[in-house]
Amino acid sequence: MQSNENPPAARILYQSFTDPALHQPYLRRLASYLDDISSPGITFEVRGISPADTQLGRLSELRCGVQSVAGIIEAEREGFDAVLVGHFQDACLFEARTAVDIPVVGHGEASMHQACMLGGRVGIVSIDPVYLPWHDEQIRRYGLESRVVDVRYMRITPDQAVAAYDDLAAYREIRAMFVDAAESMIRDSRVDVVMSAGGLFALLSVDDVDLHVEGALIANPTFLAVKQVEAALSIAKVTGTPVSRGGTYARASQQAVNELLALVGKES
DSSP states (O other): OOOTTSOOOEEEEEEESSOTTTOHHHHHHHHHHHHHHSOTTEEEEEEOOSSOSOSOSHHHHHHHHHHHHHHHHHHHHTTOSEEEEEOTTOTTHHHHHHHOSSOEEEHHHHHHHHHTTTOSSEEEEESSGGGHHHHHHHHHHTTOTTTEEEEEEOOOOHHHHHHGGGOHHHHHHHHHHHHHHHHHHHHHHOOSEEEESSHHHHHHTTTOTTOOBTTBEEEOHHHHHHHHHHHHHHHHHHHSSSSOOSSTTOOOOHHHHHHHHHHTTOOO
8 A cells, every 4th residue: 555655756837827037036936835835745847928918808818828728738748747727717728628638727716616615605806807707707617606706806917916026015005905805895795715816916925924804714726726736636546537528628639739739839
């Protein structure tokens, strides 16, 4: 019998939608945080996208999503055991699952489902109102309309969030926006779990021991998603497949995979 104290090594790609060159303060802290919270024997490697997803909206989500799928295909070929798409909007998540035979876990889907186990009514705080329709669609797609009951927003860009990692005054301004949004959801919608829609604020606030709101638990979506991808690895080993291939995640043909790689200028 295999000892639980020495699990086999596993490599997981954290596919961020931030730029490796422009967002180093965030990516360095993220890599360190993933090292801190990952289970023994599991290592994370963080990779980004260039240009980053800074032009908030559907077209940028599509472009980054396609680049993400290409990166996930490459990760499987490089021997990664799983991928965590570190982008709450989960752009092209379902498509990525059809393209590879390793688990692909979405930051938004995983953290929202896990948050529902922490309380009866969940609220999420997005970085910008442009994402409100997208989050509403996510909630419906995942069948969580009766559980994820409110979505509010701050007004910050990804670049502002990254800059706040080294600017305490800027962090306090962002923190105040998050708390205001959280308190309004508790008051208006009786939520009892609150989390940010994505990892930017989650990582920014991870060491803030005084961050709390009366009447609700503040959950860290990145931590929840990390634990979900670790579980997905274990489940895939037992079932022999990362997902059902019977419908939604039917395996893409090799030609379809090759054509996507050609679209983004990568060799098949």
